[in-house]
Amino acid sequence: MPKTYIIGHQKPDTDAVVAAIALAYLHDNSAEKMPQHENSTPVIADPLNPETTFLFEKFGVTAPQLITAADITLEDNVILVDHNEESQRLEGINPDQIVNVVDHHKANINFNSPVCLIFRPWGSTSTIIYHMMKMKQVVPSKIIASLMLAAILSDTVGFKSATTTPKDKALGLELAKIAEIEDVEAFTLEIFKAKSDISTLTDQQIVKNDYKIFEFAKKTMIDQLETVEQDMILTEKKESLLAAMQTVKAELEVELLFVAITDILKVNTKLLILGEAEAIAAEAAFGGTVENNVLDIGPKMSRKKEIAPVLEKAIA
Numbered sequence: 001m002p003k004t005y006i007i008g009h010q011k012p013d014t015d016a017v018v019a020a021i022a023l024a025y026l027h028d029n030s031a032e033k034m035p036q037h038e039n040s041t042p043v044i045a046d047p048l049n050p051e052t053t054f055l056f057e058k059f060g061v062t063a064p065q066l067i068t069a070a071d072i073t074l075e076d077n078v079i080l081v082d083h084n085e086e087s088q089r090l091e092g093i094n095p096d097q098i099v100n101v102v103d104h105h106k107a108n109i110n111f112n113s114p115v116c117l118i119f120r121p122w123g124s125t126s127t128i129i130y131h132m133m134k135m136k137q138v139v140p141s142k143i144i145a146s147l148m149l150a151a152i153l154s155d156t157v158g159f160k161s162a163t164t165t166p167k168d169k170a171l172g173l174e175l176a177k178i179a180e181i182e183d184v185e186a187f188t189l190e191i192f193k194a195k196s197d198i199s200t201l202t203d204q205q206i207v208k209n210d211y212k213i214f215e216f217a218k219k220t221m222i223d224q225l226e227t228v229e230q231d232m233i234l235t236e237k238k239e240s241l242l243a244a245m246q247t248v249k250a251e252l253e254v255e256l257l258f259v260a261i262t263d264i265l266k267v268n269t270k271l272l273i274l275g276e277a278e279a280i281a282a283e284a285a286f287g288g289t290v291e292n293n294v295l296d297i298g299p300k301m302s303r304k305k306e307i308a309p310v311l312e313k314a315i316a
């Protein structure tokens with residue numbers, strides 16, 4: 001029986017994984033079943049990060065199946081959530097099998113045939129999917145609601161990032177009610193701590209923990225590390241991270257590589273600057289001067305809204 005694989009981006013964050021699970025739940029529980037949503041199966045392109053692992057353990061949820069494009073047969077459909085660009089997709093997905101995209105990022109797509117595109121400029125894909133649930137009168141289970149709230153809090157940095165909209169807050173608080181989570185702030189701190197836990201990661205894993213590759217005028221990779229320990233990382237780990245960045249830059253064949261170290265409590269980002277090319281681009285984008293391979297770009301927390309577009313302009 002053909003399947004509808006629902007998949008988030010490579011190196012999935014909590015929103016990418018939870019959006020896939022939540023959309024499959026919506027399909028399974030909708031009164032009106034769509035043929036192109038037959039057998040909805042949430043899957044992942046890479047293993048769970050520490051934050052998502054923590055949340056799945058906390059709520060007793062098993063991770064979706066990890067697949068490669070070879071697992072998708074020609075009869076199957078594919079739905080992309082939380083991403084759209086080809087460079088962020090599971091490698092090898094046939095674009096002609098994509099029937100639906102649900103996303104909150106800048107669109108950079110072109111398909112050969114009509115595709116159902118659901119885009120909202122909101123703080124997380126999980127917000128959009130809860131909105132879709134409400135339109136279809138589907139109420140998530142307590143566990144699904146807990147995960148969706150966690151995904152919204154994770155993507156919006158506890159409703160504080162520049163990408164946060166009133167929708168995220170309103171729908172997030174509705175989910176908190178269903179989830180019976182009374183202290184949303186305490187829950188946010190728990191998520192932050194799990195997100196910040198890099199103790200089990202190697203330097204290369206940190207550089208590749210939450211990265212995106214952008215097809216700017218120069219192929220640009222931006223990794224973001226959201227942490228509550230920015231100072232420690234920039235003192236104790238800086239040299240080894242720079243060495244790891246050199247290796248990853250060559251491996252992934254990008255022209256520019258930035259690691260953004262974002263302190264989610266202080267609301268500040270410092271960019272790790274690998275070399276001359278990165279320094280020129282970053283200074284042109286954000287002003288200021290690179291000092292000892294670090295550029296302080298101030299209270300910018302959103303890669304999507306406050307970092308990537310500014311770099312894109314400067315690099316062009």
Ligand SMILES: [Mn+2]
Nearest residue numbers: 015082124125
């Ligand atoms: Mn997202």
